[in-house]
Amino acid sequence: MITFGDYIQPKSVDEAYESLISKKSARLIGGGCFLRMGNRRIGLAIDLSQAGLDYIKDAGEEIEIGAMTSLRSFETSELLKEHFGYMIGDSVKHIIGVQLRNIATIGATVYSKYGFSDPITALLALDADICLYQGGRMALGDFLKEVGHRRDVLEKIIIKKSNKRGSFQTLRNSQVDYAILSVAVVDDEKGIRISIGARPGRAALAIKAMEYINSKGLCEEIASKAGEIAAEELHYGSNNRGSGAYRKELSKILVKRALLEVSK
Amino acid sequence: MIINLHVNGIKKSFDINPDEYLVEVLRRYGYLSVKKACDTGSCGVCTVLVDDSPVLSCSYYAVRANNKHITTVEGISGEDRSLGEFLVDEGVDQCGYCSPGLILTVIAMKKELENPTKESIVEYLTGNLCRCTGYVGQLRAIMRYMGVSE
Numbered sequence: 001m002i003t004f005g006d007y008i009q010p011k012s013v014d015e016a017y018e019s020l021i022s023k024k025s026a027r028l029i030g031g032g033c034f035l036r037m038g039n040r041r042i043g044l045a046i047d048l049s050q051a052g053l054d055y056i057k058d059a060g061e062e063i064e065i066g067a068m069t070s071l072r073s074f075e076t077s078e079l080l081k082e083h084f085g086y087m088i089g090d091s092v093k094h095i096i097g098v099q100l101r102n103i104a105t106i107g108a109t110v111y112s113k114y115g116f117s118d119p120i121t122a123l124l125a126l127d128a129d130i131c132l133y134q135g136g137r138m139a140l141g142d143f144l145k146e147v148g149h150r151r152d153v154l155e156k157i158i159i160k161k162s163n164k165r166g167s168f169q170t171l172r173n174s175q176v177d178y179a180i181l182s183v184a185v186v187d188d189e190k191g192i193r194i195s196i197g198a199r200p201g202r203a204a205l206a207i208k209a210m211e212y213i214n215s216k217g218l219c220e221e222i223a224s225k226a227g228e229i230a231a232e233e234l235h236y237g238s239n240n241r242g243s244g245a246y247r248k249e250l251s252k253i254l255v256k257r258a259l260l261e262v263s264k
Numbered sequence: 265m266i267i268n269l270h271v272n273g274i275k276k277s278f279d280i281n282p283d284e285y286l287v288e289v290l291r292r293y294g295y296l297s298v299k300k301a302c303d304t305g306s307c308g309v310c311t312v313l314v315d316d317s318p319v320l321s322c323s324y325y326a327v328r329a330n331n332k333h334i335t336t337v338e339g340i341s342g343e344d345r346s347l348g349e350f351l352v353d354e355g356v357d358q359c360g361y362c363s364p365g366l367i368l369t370v371i372a373m374k375k376e377l378e379n380p381t382k383e384s385i386v387e388y389l390t391g392n393l394c395r396c397t398g399y400v401g402q403l404r405a406i407m408r409y410m411g412v413s414e
Contacts (some may be wrong), residue, residue, distance in 0.1 A: 007327070033305050033323045036285070049328050072317075097391010099320045099369065101313050106330035175390050176306075253376065 002036055004045040011050055017133045017153045019046050028109025028153065030068065033100055053107065053155060056080065065157045067107020071095060074119065076104050084126060084159070087166035087184060091122035096176050113144055113202050116178040120144070121197030122168050122181040124205060125184035129158045144202050164188040167261035169254040170198075173241060180242040181250045185258035192218070192259070194230060196251055200239045206230035211254065223259035227252035271295065272339025280326045287321035288314065290336065297337040298414040299366045303410035308392035311365035312336050318372040320391075344371045346407050354405040358396035366392045370406055381408050 005025070010016040020026050025043025029035065053068035056077045063079060074080065075092045095101055095118065109117045110130060120140075128140045133153040141156070170182040179198040186193045191214040197203030209230035216222045236247035267278050273289070280289050287310045290298045298321055301309035306325040308396060312321045334378035347367055351357050366389070373380070373388045394402065405412070 002283060004281075004283040009327070029325075030326055031323075033320075035321060037304065047282075047325070047327070093387065096306060097308055097320075098368075098373075098388055099308055099318045099391050100305050100323060102314075102317050103324050104321045 001039055003041045003263050005041065005043045007045045007047065009047045009050045011052070013051055013053065013133050013153050013155055016046050016048060016051050020151060020153065021042065021214060028111075030111070031070070032102040033104045034108070034112070038108060043243040048107075048153075058102075061156075061161055063159050063161060065106055065159070067111070067154045067156055069107070069110075071106060071119070072136045073096060075101060079205070080159075083161050084164055085166055087122055087126075087168040087186070088119075090168040091118045091184065092116065094170065094176055094179070101210070106157060107154045110140070110143075110157060113149075115202045116198050117171065118168070118179055118182050118197065121195050121203040122166070122184045123157060123159070123181045124197075124203045125166065125186040125193045125195035126159050126164065127186070127190075127193060129160075131155045132157060141205060144146040144204070153174075162188045162190075165262045169258045169261075171250055171254065178187045178241060181227075181236075181247050181254060183251065183254035183258050185255070185262050187218075187262040192262070194226070194258070196230060196234055196255070199234060199236045199247055200241070201235065201237060204234055206233055208233045208253070213259065214248070218259060218263045220256075220260065223256045224252070226259060227255035230255045265327070265374070266287075267327060270331055270333040272335060273333075280327070282327045284324055284326050285382075286319075286324045286326045286329055286334075288332070289326040290321060295336050295338065299361055299364060301361070302393075305374075306391075306393070307365075308369060309362050309365045309396070311368050313372055313390070314367050316372060316375065318369045335368065337367055340367065340371065347371065350405040350409040351402065354401045354408075356401035356405055358394075358398045362392065362394045362396075365366060366394070366402070370409065374410060377410075380412050382407060382414070385410065385412065 023044045027042045029047045053066040055066040057064045071092045075089045080088045131137045135152050166186040168184045169183045170179045182197040184195045194206040195203050209226040213226045231251045236244040238244045299309045301307045305320050310322045331352050360410050
């Protein structure tokens with residue numbers, strides 16, 4: 001059970017950040033769905049729901065997604081669908097149900113760097129950036145590599161527009177369970193990017209597999225080989241959803257499947 | 265703290281703690297159709313509509329509902345009430361514990377899906393668990409209600 005000491009609803013990110021650094025026990029509240037599974041007392045709960053961070057905007061060369069945008073808005077956005085196809089929707093549609101996705105926020109899942117986060121896998125393949133109030137703009141990939149969590153407010157996620165074709169592949173024990181493994185592949189002017197998540201660690205790029213495929217061109221044989229390289233270069237761990245050895249085998253198939261889908 | 269909710273069209277004030285979830289507040293004030301089950305955000309039984317969108321009231325902070333419109337199954341009126349008849353006709357009301365959450369989700373789905381198909385209905389309703397019916401009869405009833413053929 002989560003209990004709050006003090007509670008505020010800041011009306012701006014400035015106010016939220018000032019409150020966050022004002023007290024050691026201050027914590028930001030995003031959707032509040034995963035938080036509730038824990039058991040702790042939060043000295044100062046900073047509810048971001050009124051801070052003006054719920055939006056998906058066309059910003060010219062880029063699309064900006066406010067941190068408090070619900071997973072359901074992220075899933076159903078026509079703007080995102082227009083530029084990135086179905087891979088964004090595919091990366092969230094297995095998360096529990098519509099009712100939870102109307103509450104859970106994209107910013108909370110990204111900021112928390114959850115290993116099981118499917119949208120992080122998709123955003124990493126899409127070469128997304130994040131914007132922190134104090135830390136400024138940085139690549140999502142760099143943010144994910146950082147150990148621990150910055151004491152900062154995640155304002156938005158930014159995806160550059162380009163001629164992207166993407167695929168999101170996943171395997172689960174049941175429809176709405178956490179993924180055993182998730183793979184996202186994006187092909188655009190800069191080449192192919194392969195991201196693998198739920199290993200069960202946080203998502204990472206399969207750099208060697210990307211280098212291989214970008215030097216060869218895409219066909220079934222090359223896609224199979226790229227899957228094998230991705231399986232070797234990343235670490236796959238075990239949990240109650242699958243063993244590391246199983247995930248490693250699975251990555252070969254899902255990478256190949258995603259590559260062949262973007263090649264169509 | 266005091267918040268104002270429009271529950272089933274009636275504006276009322278509620279005395280809450282900011283760390284309370286909506287299901288606790290609604291039940292404390294007598295809206296007992298809002299059920300608790302898994303209490304982990306997984307089963308859909310506690311679903312209510314907030315400004316016509318379905319949310320899990322066990323995972324939605326009551327304070328965030330301030331000045332919003334809440335619909336519980338007691339507030340369903342007009343054509344929406346006929347959904348119950350479709351479920352009864354197929355003999356799938358069973359114990360009924362999950363019915364309020366399911367009915368509210370289906371009502372929201374009917375407004376949201378422009379061209380519903382069997383696949384999109386199943387996808388929309390994956391967050392509603394039922395331990396009695398096995399879903400097949402429910403799906404038949406809901407497809408009839410939505411005007412979707414097999």
